[in-house]
Amino acid sequence: MFLAQRLLMGAVLVAGVLVLNFLLIRLAPGDPAQVLAGQMGGATPELLARIRADYGLDQPLAGQLATYLGNVLRGDLGTSYFFDRPVAELIAARIGPTILLVVTAQLGAILLGVVMGVLAARRPHGLLSGAVTVLATVGYATPVFWTGIMLIILFASILPVFPVEGMADASYDGNPLAYALDVAHHLVLPAATLGIIFLAQYARLARASMIDVLGTDYIRTARAKGVRQRRVVFHHALRNAILPILTVAGLQFGNLISGALLVETVFNWPGMGR
The missing domain is CATH 1.10.3720.10 (MetI-like)
Incomplete structure (x- = not known):
């Protein structure tokens, strides 16, 4: 029972950190699509729309959070906006x-x-x-x-x-x-x-x-x-x-x-x- 309680508390803590990490990134000033478009050489409306669709940035915040948590459970940490490479690959x-x-x-x-x-x-x-x-x-x-x-x-x-x-x-x-x-x-x-x-x-x-x-x-x-x-x-x-x-x-x-x-x-x- 004690071990189960500790594991449950650990899972809740990890979930809280994941949600807080997600919200901090999303609420920070700046637009990831603008950053990526700038690296590609231009920020046309069509390019911004395509980038937002590719990264799921066109979804509501709750939908983005659900997708993020689901991907993390599968071991997919997403793609770096700055390096345009999988985050797990960068960490490894x-x-x-x-x-x-x-x-x-x-x-x-x-x-x-x-x-x-x-x-x-x-x-x-x-x-x-x-x-x-x-x-x-x-x-x-x-x-x-x-x-x-x-x-x-x-x-x-x-x-x-x-x-x-x-x-x-x-x-x-x-x-x-x-x-x-x-x-x-x-x-x-x-x-x-x-x-x-x-x-x-x-x-x-x-x-x-x-x-x-x-x-x-x-x-x-x-x-x-x-x-x-x-x-x-x-x-x-x-x-x-x-x-x-x-x-x-x-x-x-x-x-x-x-x-x-x-x-x-x-x-x-x-x-x-x-």
């Missing part, structure tokens, strides 16, 4: 680089954040713990586009070790391994820019969660039995402490995608943001 051409950027940034932020948080939790009042807290505060408060610009200045101007735009060099010679390494080289700065703000959150959360778990009875029991400190931390405590981090990571995935759009603009990454 751009979604791969965005997924690569988002997944790389998410995994890197989780792994580094957990490691930093665990090391800081072992000595809650030590220098490393304080450094993690400062890093988390600064990283969370820094705008992602500013971080990208600073990384470009540092690693492209002062220390020119990473490329700053695009996904790969134009001089691709057909070697798949060389291409993969080139993409990874281009991916370093965008993924670091996107991951830093989430790395800060995961590091703070990992530190707090580990401190709580390390103070529980079963951890004290394991230590009393003579279990080595490293096994206590990484085998017994981390398995429970990582659960809140994974939960937050799932909730933050939408924010990660929205941040990726800004990062793609800064680094000219050929994803959805472009």
Whole structure:
């Protein structure tokens, strides 16, 4: 019953977003037929009428909405007025680089954040713990586009070790391994820019969660039995402490995608943001 309710709420939310998206586009200033006619070289009444008929713009608003929702249910997202190509085709051409950027940034932020948080939790009042807290505060408060610009200045101007735009060099010679390494080289700065703000959150959360778990009875029991400190931390405590981090990571995935759009603009990454 709970799952059915959640699925129903999700379906209602998606339907609401679709309707709102449709109305925003239709109520925005401008006429799509005029835009398309301008690209074709002239806006005669006959051409405008034909374009409106081809795109269904001559129908009442309710009829256009019904057609739009029906097409979406069949997987047809319509045709772009600007590119005059299927929207699904445009998304398919751009979604791969965005997924690569988002997944790389998410995994890197989780792994580094957990490691930093665990090391800081072992000595809650030590220098490393304080450094993690400062890093988390600064990283969370820094705008992602500013971080990208600073990384470009540092690693492209002062220390020119990473490329700053695009996904790969134009001089691709057909070697798949060389291409993969080139993409990874281009991916370093965008993924670091996107991951830093989430790395800060995961590091703070990992530190707090580990401190709580390390103070529980079963951890004290394991230590009393003579279990080595490293096994206590990484085998017994981390398995429970990582659960809140994974939960937050799932909730933050939408924010990660929205941040990726800004990062793609800064680094000219050929994803959805472009």
